[in-house]
Amino acid sequence: MNRKLRMGMVGGGKDAFIGAIHRLAANMDGLIEVKCGALSINPEIAVASGEALFLPKERTYLTYEEMITKEAQLPADERIDFVTIVTPNFAHFAPAMMALENGFNVVIEKPITFSLEEAKLLQQKLEETGLILCLTHTYSGYPMVKQAKAMVREGKLGKIRKVWVEYPQGWLSRLSEREGNAQAAWRTDPKKSGKSSVMGDIGTHAAHLAEYITGAKITDICAELNTLVEGRAMDDDGAVMLKFDNGAKGVLMASQVAAGEENALKIRVYGELGGIEWFQHEPNSLIVKWLDQPTQILRAGANYGAHLSSFATFNCRTPGGHPEGYLEAFANIYRNFALTLSAKMDGNTPTPEMLDFPGVEDGIRGMAFIDNVVLSAGSDQKWTAHNI
Secondary structure, three states: OOOOEEEEEEOOOOOOOOHHHHHHHHHOOOOEEEEEEEOOOOHHHHHHHHHHOOOOHHHEOOOHHHHHHHHHOOOOOOOOOEEEEOOOHHHOHHHHHHHHHOOOEEEEOOOOOOOHHHHHHHHHHHHHHOOOEEEOOHHHHOHHHHHHHHHHHOOOOOOEEEEEEEEEOOOOOOOHHHOOOHHHHHHOOHHHHOOOOHHHHHHHHHHHHHHHHHOOOEEEEEEEEEOOOOOOOOOOEEEEEEEEOOOOEEEEEEEOOOOOOOOOOEEEEEEOOEEEEEEOOOOOEEEEEEOOOOOEEEEOOOOOOOOOOHHHHHOOOOOOOOOOOHHHHHHHHHHHHHHHHHHHHOOOOOOOOOOOOOOHHHHHHHHHHHHHHHHHHOOOOOOEEOOO
16 A cells, blocks of 8 residues: 555544544554544534544534445545444444445444344445454453463463453442433443443453453353442443353453442463463563463563564564553554555455454454343353353
8 A cells, every 4th residue: 555544433523532542543553544524423513523633624524424425425546445433332333334335444343233133234244345344342452462362372371271351440330320421321321332331341342352362262151240339220240150162161250330440451361381361550561370380471562572472573562661551552453454454455465463453253242242141140040152
């Protein structure tokens, strides 16, 4: 490619939570530029947001339908290459499907859709069109998460036996949805969030991380969901026992009422020969615990090629000793997607490192996870098959 990829954004205006993060991540490597947007359902905010991003007036749209229709009518050397969707869960499917129907690739926030059925329809459309969908499960973008995955894949830990993954937050410890917190309001509204609040919002991140690192798939679950803040319409806490297709057992905990916690995502994976531990609050470190030798601490760094996998170093941005965090992990998702899309547009084959970003299969597994957790939590049976 001799140019940047052209991006259009649905949602993510100046009143939004995650839109600015997407734009920063997309811009970090100089591979992508925002060319248009339908940035808010509020016309005044949509226009003001477009002005703040220096978008042309004619490419600051008031609805996603208008944006996709008009962009599709532009000459090939002007129209966007892909659409990024950063709306609440209930507003993911329609713009994603319309984008695909009009020939645009898609980047979309998780969970991928409001329902499993919608996710499967997107998968079908992708198969029909040959387009690309990227799902922003951000935590798989961290270099040391990729190092953990490589170590498991290479058999360095032996056969995987046990997985513990936890994601505690504290931001919903009060009834914030009734105190003017717009982010809390839609996330705890079943008409906008979906079947589960806590599992849809952060439990899917934990489940994806467990499957991503281990390379194993969840086959059965035994779940409990709780609503611990009085007056809340949806669950805000839960725990799940897991069985994987490689025989491993696991435990997943997700809570948004762990008062005082921020985004304390942590995973531990144990095999016959040793285990790994990764904690988002210290993302540059991967602790490796061996059965018969001292514990190691592996550190992220672009100059550690002799010690880290190609997948880890491909996603390292700084020399060792310099911190890389959430924005860099987010940017790795966008960069790998952009490199894959550019290679495809040039008629080239992307490398395995480029292709290392979440897609529609991850989205479908996430939606199935939500469905089956809710089913298990409401059942008298101990275990529920993780059907997809």
